Amino acid sequence: MYKLLSHNDLDGVGCGILAKLAFNDKVRIRYNSITALDREIEFFLENDQQKTFLFITDLSPNEENEKRIQDYYQATGNVQLLDHHKTALHFNQYEWGKVLIEDEHGYLTSATSLLYQYLVTHGLLEKTAAISEFVELVRQYDTWEWEKNGNFQAQRLNALFFLVSIEEFEEKMLDRLKTSDRFDFDEFEKKILSMEEEKIERYIRRKKRELVQTNLGDFYAGVVYAESYHSELGNELGKENMHLDYIAMINMGSKRISFRTVHDHIDVSAIAAVYGGGGHQKAAGCSLTMEAYKQFVLATFHIEPIPEDAKRNRYNLKASSFGTFYKNQQEDVFILFSSDDIDWGIEKNNTPLAQNFASFHEAEWFLKRNYQVWLVRDDLFVDYLMQMANKVRHQHKGM
Numbered sequence: 001m002y003k004l005l006s007h008n009d010l011d012g013v014g015c016g017i018l019a020k021l022a023f024n025d026k027v028r029i030r031y032n033s034i035t036a037l038d039r040e041i042e043f044f045l046e047n048d049q050q051k052t053f054l055f056i057t058d059l060s061p062n063e064e065n066e067k068r069i070q071d072y073y074q075a076t077g078n079v080q081l082l083d084h085h086k087t088a089l090h091f092n093q094y095e096w097g098k099v100l101i102e103d104e105h106g107y108l109t110s111a112t113s114l115l116y117q118y119l120v121t122h123g124l125l126e127k128t129a130a131i132s133e134f135v136e137l138v139r140q141y142d143t144w145e146w147e148k149n150g151n152f153q154a155q156r157l158n159a160l161f162f163l164v165s166i167e168e169f170e171e172k173m174l175d176r177l178k179t180s181d182r183f184d185f186d187e188f189e190k191k192i193l194s195m196e197e198e199k200i201e202r203y204i205r206r207k208k209r210e211l212v213q214t215n216l217g218d219f220y221a222g223v224v225y226a227e228s229y230h231s232e233l234g235n236e237l238g239k240e241n242m243h244l245d246y247i248a249m250i251n252m253g254s255k256r257i258s259f260r261t262v263h264d265h266i267d268v269s270a271i272a273a274v275y276g277g278g279g280h281q282k283a284a285g286c287s288l289t290m291e292a293y294k295q296f297v298l299a300t301f302h303i304e305p306i307p308e309d310a311k312r313n314r315y316n317l318k319a320s321s322f323g324t325f326y327k328n329q330q331e332d333v334f335i336l337f338s339s340d341d342i343d344w345g346i347e348k349n350n351t352p353l354a355q356n357f358a359s360f361h362e363a364e365w366f367l368k369r370n371y372q373v374w375l376v377r378d379d380l381f382v383d384y385l386m387q388m389a390n391k392v393r394h395q396h397k398g399m
């Protein structure tokens with residue numbers, strides 16, 4: 001018999017599907033949240049016969065269970081942990097641990113891709129085109145590589161995963177992987193997936209208007225309350241707010257925070273670790289501990305969301321040679337300009353700031369981080385220019 005304890009996300013359930021393909025009814029599977037894993041391990045070690053082979057995928061046991069598993073391994077040899085999280089690398093010290101972030105070809109791994117490789121090399125599962133395609137979609141989704149590659153099939157697979165129950169998803173995928181030559185969605189799935197995509201778009205549009213900006217330690221963070229679509233939302237908010245180091249998405253119901261960054265120089269797994277969580281460089285999470293609550297909820301509760309940059313302007317454009325106009329909540333007006341396209345400067349309420357910048361983006365980054373500004377709409381921009389023109393005319397009359 002086999003027992004698989006895996007994560008309850010797409011990558012974790014991908015492992016369960018592979019295990020069922022390999023072992024059929026000889027495997028029992030439990031999908032767990034990060035916090036529920038240790039209970040399951042304890043239950044397994046207390047209740048299972050020593051003949052059962054234990055797989056743990058996409059999740060890390062705590063220190064106590066690490067020791068218990070080592071004892072179980074020494075007694076039986078029946079354990080394999082497979083993971084790709086940076087925070088799990090210490091399991092490589094055990095014969096039963098294999099944690100790999102990047103494979104020998106330089107591709108980021110996922111738990112599903114690691115288990116696939118394991119099962120195939122141990123002769124437990126036969127490679128097919130359909131299974132390989134499925135595993136690759138899961139890997140690209142989990143590592144976010146799909147975005148770089150424009151592989152929307154991967155995003156759609158994850159969307160489908162959330163549209164149906166885990167049992168239904170498993171059943172659909174098992175049936176497809178056993179019978180099809182290639183992996184694809186059927187017509188009905190394609191229809192509901194396109195409806196779902198529209199729904200996600202509307203959700204993200206609403207959340208963009210709720211994002212607040214705050215300064216925590218050395219970092220500038222965007223904070224938003226969100227229960228769903230964390231990957232899509234965190235990515236979109238991060239890209240629209242490049243001046244923020246990371247986005248923190250708070251789920252009050254489950255008392256958890258998800259962290260996302262779009263920057264290569266920021267490691268959100270280190271930020272999550274401060275509050276006892278973990279994850280990847282660009283995607284991590286932690287429980288909403290009292291400490292985290294104070295910093296992310298209490299300290300940001302009074303902050304107003306910053307309006308989005310105006311999107312449909314024809315005149316007030318970024319990096320324009322006429323200068324670009326911004327405003328903040330205190331009604332200060334900022335003009336970002338360059339007289340020679342080399343040095344960029346900022347005027348605040350007609351008074352130049354001391355700093356100079358090497359590019360428009362650097363100047364805007366500074367402005368957005370320090371003054372919480374947004375690009376104003378054309379009509380406000382034109383109003384402002386008219387006021388200035390009036391002033392100039394009056395000055396001339398007075399002369």
Ligand SMILES: [Mn+2]
Pocket residue numbers: 011012058084110111142
């Ligand atoms: Mn994973």
